[in-house]
Amino acid sequence: MIFPFNKRTEVCRKSSLLVPSILLTLVILVLFIVSWVMEDSPMSSLNTIDESHEGNKFEYEQHHDHNSVVDVQYIVPKALLDVGVYKEDEDFENERGIKPTYWRFNSSLSWGPCLPPLTPIKQWEDRRNYTTSVNTESTEDFEYLRPIFQQHPSTSIHSTVDQSRKDYKSRQQQLQRGGGCRPGFLIIGAGKCGTSSLYHYLVGHPRVLPAFEKQIHYFKYHLTKPLGWYYSFFPTPRSFLEHGGLMTGEASPGYLPYPQVAKDVRRIMKQQPHHDLPKIIMVGRSPLERMYSSYRYNYVYPTLEYLRKGRHRGIPKDLSDEEYEKYLFSLEDFVRSELAQLKLCLNWVDRNNELHKGFGAQMTFDQWNNQAEFRDALMKRNQNSSDAKDGPPLIDLDGSCYGSKVSSTVLRPQWAELQTQNPEKVIVDQNLHLTQAMIGRSLYTFPLEWWYLVFDQTDIFFVCTEELSNPETMRELALNLGLPSYNFSQVVDEGAYNVGGHRGYDKATSWEELQAERGGATLDAAKNQTNGIPITPSLYEELQEFVRPYNERLFQLTGKRCQWQ
Template structure:
């Protein structure tokens, strides 16, 4: 471990994309006797608090005296999970700069992009969840359709916003790991010259048609960073490619959130052994019995645990409830198929550990 008088750097970091099961992942890891939690799940250092400095960051984790390789069981790991790291290439560059020996273990969970999008949408816009602003509540299908148009025409097209925003100030990292696509920032967030160049208003360009038709549409309710890119955040492969470029192949572990729902003990055993946690040191089966974290979102939902019996089909929504017509559903499936194929291609190149998530 990298410890100084100021404290220890985490041995693992969960790179969240938002709404992909990271609260459970962090909750289970923190439940193991060989892994100590941070002072809070969402330290957010590499996104919001980098200017606080590394001394501050080290103080977010237990001191060196808390770890011992000779204890029984050994206590050898600590870490944090943040929903906002994966989509931002500057987070990859910052993490790399903080770990010159590239020794940190990077874990991310990916979830069926449609389920992820609906979870974000519900969390922010549905009555009760949003309730923050009054106005026209844009149906999920309308958001999706507008975003798919935008992805095709402006964002992912050759020379589009995602490419234009790769590198440059938004990134700020070394040239050799410069991303080829910066989807979330480039297409949804930067009020940049690149957006103007592509003749979009940006940010919010994906909503141009919705704004014109419904001037009272609620667009920026609450966690806008989660909802501006309902589909874009689920294009994990583009985001993972920065980490794959910045770290050795065996530093990255990708877990399917569907696996974490269906057989959490097995998933955690596999992940634990990749992290160097030996089988006899703790009982993952017992640890995951606690339930599922952050089901249905809400406030600081990442600390909320729902017993498995009450959680129902965690992370599986009724497609009928989403209100997508056949044509839109077919478009979504095409995007999901392409994303699954890109992830599998990276996996086959040995870029990260994990399995095909089997998304349809």
């Protein structure tokens, strides 16, 4: 008896538990589905946060995903949205319908090229560290964003540049704050072609702000440092926007020669919000003039400096330059030996006048064919070069043509004879990569081919040095970068930068001074140097012949022809 009773009560008890547990399961299921749907919704990742800090009230929209595993957080001050920064894309188109890089507003993660201060989420949650990187500007401070939409006030170029320099003088402070502005253009070279002038002319545009230094060389020499280190060379977001800036950039001539740099610029900049890339600008000068400029700048002046200080064993210090001359190799010496080396590397002709492919194409293939960006082109152009439509073989001049130290007295294979026969003459270690390639670095097409494999054709701009001082050249370039039209006459009238010896990248020499220095040549001739290059006429002719096809390929590649052949 007891059993049926007990059994019935057990059944009753069980059935009375069943309903709530089904209900509970249903509720859990519904909650799970809702949270799952919410997780996929972008709105769910926006929290508005009110914070008080040091007497200021802040309102932020905090973007994060639901797993809270995002370790970098963009905090966008609400006030920024209120002043109307996020308008239509078209607001930033110039008269050619071109927008400057990064000015797209489909995301609130970036203020044009500038990234708001970054706050690691861990710090956000850990209030003890909270104050270290949060933006401490008050709401009304964001009024400074307004000039972006208005005609920039007509302050003089210099006061704008000087003021913005002052604003971001403290790079250390900027590093701590996070954020920063990305370069919208990179002048990648070529060295000794007027990169300093091009940079100074471009930042003379009132909507372009200069970097802390003309050449930063981040992608060549400093990749082990964080990107924040690089951005700290550019205006702070505040100073950038306050000055109505649309673009900033830098000029590092050491970028052009290296395929790895082209790859790294793309890879690293693509990871940033917007995935836009900086525009690539290259300036090219008559190859022989560049070569002569490099000979003086990278060999003669540093070697004289070295000798004057008595650094070379057996050569007394403080002699006159004329007395030191016998210790220097001539331009003719260098050109002859490098030309022979380059012919072996690129193409050479045997006694029967038959043309042979040099060692450079195969060496370059072996070195680079494991890189996805370059493999296809290398297969077509270096392995099967009979098909001209794919372009000439890719050659990594710097990496393949020059070899390395032969002995303590012979620094490069190309100088074996020169150095052995002239033991009293000096080549210093310091600029070997430049001294070895006086002609090579004038063959602009070789390195530029690699940049064309990595960047869109429309993102690469080529300017001829000889046209730099024409304000119309600069206006065209600025328009093609998406900037408003601007008359550069006043800027170019300042003169040429980094002329002759080591006067500095930021030092302008007036055109009149240049005219006087260059023996009273006409102003036009002073702008387009016509100095005699000290080599024998026969070698000059041979060089001209040698560089002509490479110049021709450069003009084909860039769609732009310079006055040199």
